Amino acid sequence: RIMGKADKDHWHGEPVRYYSGIFGNKWSLLILRDMIFDGKRSFGAFLESPEKIATNILTTRLGEMVEAGVIAKVMPKRKGARAVYILTPRGRAMLPVIFAIMDWAAREDPDSTPDASLLGALRDTPSMLKVKLLAEIDAADKAALA
Numbered sequence: 001r002i003m004g005k006a007d008k009d010h011w012h013g014e015p016v017r018y019y020s021g022i023f024g025n026k027w028s029l030l031i032l033r034d035m036i037f038d039g040k041r042s043f044g045a046f047l048e049s050p051e052k053i054a055t056n057i058l059t060t061r062l063g064e065m066v067e068a069g070v071i072a073k074v075m076p077k078r079k080g081a082r083a084v085y086i087l088t089p090r091g092r093a094m095l096p097v098i099f100a101i102m103d104w105a106a107r108e109d110p111d112s113t114p115d116a117s118l119l120g121a122l123r124d125t126p127s128m129l130k131v132k133l134l135a136e137i138d139a140a141d142k143a144a145l146a
Helices: 005-011 015-023 026-038 043-047 055-067 095-108 116-124 126-145
Strands: 071-074 084-087
Touching (some): 026 043, 026 055, 026 084, 026 126, 055 084, 084 126
Protein backbone atom coordinates (compact mmCIF):
# COMPACT_ATOMS: atom_id res chain seq x y z
CA ARG A 1 0.00 0.00 0.00
CA ILE A 2 1.12 3.54 -0.63
CA MET A 3 1.82 5.36 2.59
CA GLY A 4 -0.65 8.05 3.61
CA LYS A 5 0.50 11.47 4.83
CA ALA A 6 0.37 10.42 8.48
CA ASP A 7 2.52 7.38 7.69
CA LYS A 8 5.02 9.48 5.75
CA ASP A 9 5.39 12.05 8.50
CA HIS A 10 6.31 9.26 10.88
CA TRP A 11 9.19 8.20 8.59
CA HIS A 12 10.87 11.61 8.45
CA GLY A 13 13.52 12.92 10.81
CA GLU A 14 15.96 10.04 11.17
CA PRO A 15 18.13 9.19 8.13
CA VAL A 16 17.94 5.37 8.16
CA ARG A 17 14.22 5.41 8.92
CA TYR A 18 13.63 7.92 6.11
CA TYR A 19 15.60 5.80 3.63
CA SER A 20 13.73 2.68 4.77
CA GLY A 21 10.41 4.40 4.18
CA ILE A 22 11.29 4.77 0.50
CA PHE A 23 13.54 1.76 -0.19
CA GLY A 24 12.59 -0.59 2.63
CA ASN A 25 11.85 -3.50 0.33
CA LYS A 26 13.90 -5.47 -2.15
CA TRP A 27 11.74 -4.58 -5.13
CA SER A 28 12.37 -0.83 -5.07
CA LEU A 29 16.13 -1.33 -5.13
CA LEU A 30 15.85 -3.92 -7.88
CA ILE A 31 13.75 -1.54 -9.98
CA LEU A 32 16.39 1.13 -9.41
CA ARG A 33 19.11 -1.36 -10.37
CA ASP A 34 17.27 -2.23 -13.58
CA MET A 35 16.88 1.43 -14.48
CA ILE A 36 20.52 2.29 -13.78
CA PHE A 37 22.33 -0.71 -15.20
CA ASP A 38 19.92 -2.21 -17.73
CA GLY A 39 18.19 0.90 -19.08
CA LYS A 40 14.74 -0.46 -18.29
CA ARG A 41 12.01 2.15 -18.46
CA SER A 42 8.72 0.35 -19.08
CA PHE A 43 6.39 -1.74 -16.95
CA GLY A 44 6.86 -4.68 -19.30
CA ALA A 45 10.65 -4.43 -19.18
CA PHE A 46 10.60 -4.54 -15.37
CA LEU A 47 8.46 -7.69 -15.53
CA GLU A 48 11.20 -9.38 -17.59
CA SER A 49 13.76 -9.10 -14.77
CA PRO A 50 15.03 -12.47 -13.52
CA GLU A 51 13.50 -11.96 -10.07
CA LYS A 52 9.98 -12.21 -11.59
CA ILE A 53 8.17 -9.45 -9.71
CA ALA A 54 4.39 -9.84 -9.62
CA THR A 55 2.40 -7.21 -11.53
CA ASN A 56 0.54 -6.00 -8.44
CA ILE A 57 3.77 -5.53 -6.50
CA LEU A 58 5.42 -3.78 -9.44
CA THR A 59 2.45 -1.41 -9.75
CA THR A 60 2.64 -0.60 -6.05
CA ARG A 61 6.42 -0.11 -5.96
CA LEU A 62 6.46 2.09 -9.05
CA GLY A 63 3.68 4.21 -7.55
CA GLU A 64 5.57 4.56 -4.27
CA MET A 65 8.76 5.53 -6.06
CA VAL A 66 6.89 8.12 -8.16
CA GLU A 67 5.24 9.49 -5.03
CA ALA A 68 8.64 9.68 -3.30
CA GLY A 69 10.05 11.63 -6.26
CA VAL A 70 12.71 9.02 -7.09
CA ILE A 71 11.27 8.28 -10.52
CA ALA A 72 8.77 10.05 -12.77
CA LYS A 73 6.05 8.46 -14.86
CA VAL A 74 5.92 10.18 -18.24
CA MET A 75 4.28 9.70 -21.60
CA PRO A 76 6.55 9.37 -24.64
CA LYS A 77 5.92 11.62 -27.63
CA ARG A 78 5.05 8.83 -30.05
CA LYS A 79 1.40 8.16 -30.72
CA GLY A 80 -0.08 5.20 -28.85
CA ALA A 81 2.94 4.81 -26.57
CA ARG A 82 2.57 3.61 -23.00
CA ALA A 83 3.95 5.45 -20.00
CA VAL A 84 7.60 5.04 -19.14
CA TYR A 85 9.56 5.70 -15.97
CA ILE A 86 12.64 7.87 -15.76
CA LEU A 87 14.98 8.62 -12.90
CA THR A 88 14.56 12.04 -11.34
CA PRO A 89 17.52 13.97 -9.93
CA ARG A 90 16.57 12.44 -6.60
CA GLY A 91 16.80 8.95 -8.11
CA ARG A 92 20.09 9.73 -9.81
CA ALA A 93 21.45 10.82 -6.44
CA MET A 94 21.09 7.18 -5.37
CA LEU A 95 24.08 6.10 -7.50
CA PRO A 96 26.61 6.30 -4.63
CA VAL A 97 24.23 4.31 -2.43
CA ILE A 98 23.86 1.62 -5.09
CA PHE A 99 27.66 1.59 -5.47
CA ALA A 100 28.09 1.08 -1.73
CA ILE A 101 25.53 -1.74 -1.68
CA MET A 102 27.23 -3.47 -4.61
CA ASP A 103 30.68 -3.17 -3.05
CA TRP A 104 29.46 -4.44 0.31
CA ALA A 105 27.58 -7.39 -1.22
CA ALA A 106 30.56 -8.35 -3.38
CA ARG A 107 32.72 -8.49 -0.24
CA GLU A 108 30.20 -10.17 2.08
CA ASP A 109 28.26 -12.61 -0.13
CA PRO A 110 30.40 -15.56 -1.18
CA ASP A 111 27.87 -16.35 -3.92
CA SER A 112 27.85 -12.81 -5.34
CA THR A 113 28.98 -12.68 -8.96
CA PRO A 114 29.35 -9.00 -9.83
CA ASP A 115 30.63 -7.94 -13.23
CA ALA A 116 34.41 -7.72 -12.68
CA SER A 117 34.95 -4.61 -14.81
CA LEU A 118 32.02 -2.83 -13.16
CA LEU A 119 33.28 -3.72 -9.69
CA GLY A 120 36.80 -2.63 -10.62
CA ALA A 121 35.55 0.73 -11.88
CA LEU A 122 33.37 1.07 -8.80
CA ARG A 123 36.35 0.58 -6.51
CA ASP A 124 39.03 2.35 -8.56
CA THR A 125 37.29 5.25 -10.27
CA PRO A 126 33.78 5.69 -8.82
CA SER A 127 33.46 9.27 -10.05
CA MET A 128 34.24 8.21 -13.62
CA LEU A 129 31.81 5.31 -13.33
CA LYS A 130 29.13 7.71 -12.11
CA VAL A 131 29.68 10.02 -15.09
CA LYS A 132 29.52 7.05 -17.48
CA LEU A 133 26.33 5.69 -15.92
CA LEU A 134 24.65 9.10 -15.89
CA ALA A 135 25.35 9.40 -19.62
CA GLU A 136 23.83 5.94 -20.16
CA ILE A 137 20.81 6.91 -18.04
CA ASP A 138 20.35 10.05 -20.14
CA ALA A 139 20.51 7.98 -23.34
CA ALA A 140 17.97 5.44 -21.99
CA ASP A 141 15.63 8.26 -20.95
CA LYS A 142 15.93 9.94 -24.34
CA ALA A 143 15.22 6.67 -26.16
CA ALA A 144 12.22 5.90 -23.94
CA LEU A 145 10.73 9.34 -24.48
CA ALA A 146 11.23 9.44 -28.27
